[in-house]
Amino acid sequence: MLKDLFGKKKKYASIPGENAKKDVPEGLMQKCGGCKKIFYQKELIKNLNVCPECGHHHQISAYDRIHILFDEGSFEEWDKDLLSQNPLQFPQYEEKLEKDRIKTGLNEAVVTGEGKIHESRTAIAIMDSRFRMGSMGSVVGEKIARAIERAREEKMPIIIFTASGGARMQEGILSLMQMAKTSIAIQRLHRENGLFISVMTNPTTGGVSASFASIGDYHFAEPGALIGFAGRRIIEQTIREKLPKDFQTAEFQLKHGQVDKVIPRGEMRDTLGTILDIHGFGGETVESSAGV
Numbered sequence: 705m706l707k708d709l710f711g712k713k714k715k716y717a718s719i720p721g722e723n724a725k726k727d728v729p730e731g732l733m734q735k736c737g738g739c740k741k742i743f744y745q746k747e748l749i750k751n752l753n754v755c756p757e758c759g760h761h762h763q764i765s766a767y768d769r770i771h772i773l774f775d776e777g778s779f780e781e782w783d784k785d786l787l788s789q790n791p792l793q794f795p796q797y798e799e800k801l802e803k804d805r806i807k808t809g810l811n812e813a814v815v816t817g818e819g820k821i822h823e824s825r826t827a828i829a830i831m832d833s834r835f836r837m838g839s840m841g842s843v844v845g846e847k848i849a850r851a852i853e854r855a856r857e858e859k860m861p862i863i864i865f866t867a868s869g870g871a872r873m874q875e876g877i878l879s880l881m882q883m884a885k886t887s888i889a890i891q892r893l894h895r896e897n898g899l900f901i902s903v904m905t906n907p908t909t910g911g912v913s914a915s916f917a918s919i920g921d922y923h924f925a926e927p928g929a930l931i932g933f934a935g936r937r938i939i940e941q942t943i944r945e946k947l948p949k950d951f952q953t954a955e956f957q958l959k960h961g962q963v964d965k966v967i968p969r970g971e972m973r974d975t976l977g978t979i980l981d982i983h984g985f986g987g988e989t990v991e992s993s994a995g996v
């Protein structure tokens with residue numbers, strides 16, 4: 705009991721070191737994942753969770769991203785209540801899902817819907833890596849495919865923000881099927897000249913990087929995002945070679961033509977708004993032409 709008393713005393717942030725994470729009171733201070741400096745969480749949130757010192761982009765929730773991107777009050781969510789089943793009776797899968805639902809306030813690892821960016825109406829899917837590492841199970845794939853289909857039917861563009869560790873192993877082959885399903889939906893959209901903007905955030909790996917994320921009309925990425933299929937260690941062991949230090953970062957992919965532009969979070973809304981406008985999705989343009 706005496707030990708408990710002393711244990712609770714540490715409410716200040718100590719000098720960063722090996723155990724710095726333990727010493728940072730949760731919900732007040734946050735250690736930057738890039739420069740390891742400690743900041744008031746409020747300060748980081750105000751800066752869109754981007755480190756003011758080193759520019760490291762911390763992960764943000766799907767709803768925070770919606771808040772940053774869309775014109776105020778314009779977002780309408782789709783398919784919020786689709787829930788994952790446990791088709792393979794995988795042990796403890798339901799418990800894990802429930803735990804993540806409580807932790808994140810989300811029903812699944814993706815939020816889909818529509819809204820307006822600079823007055824341009826667009827469909828959107830935003831993955832959230834806090835939920836089962838953003839892995840793509842049947843519900844994630846279904847929600848994304850439905851959003852793409854709806855964008856196609858309603859002649860809207862679609863923007864997909866990816867953040868994923870890959871396929872959801874608890875759903876086995878059903879999870880892998882989502883790669884084909886989402887890719888086919890994009891192909892249908894493209895056949896009807898639809899616009900798909902893929903924005904890869906940290907991390908975009910595995911089945912998501914190997915399906916819809918890589919078949920956009922535009923491929924954007926957030927600075928420093930990890931983008932790749934298999935992990936560094938697996939590749940190094942397979943080819944028996946050391947890989948460059950910046951391998952699989954957004955900047956590396958930009959250099960090698962896999963990404964068209966690396967866009968800092970603070971510039972994302974304006975850049976997307978401009979592109980939607982260039983493609984003729986600007987709200988005002990549509991209305992004025994309808995009036996003629």
Ligand SMILES: [Zn+2]
Nearest residue numbers: 736739755758
């Ligand atoms: Zn930093």
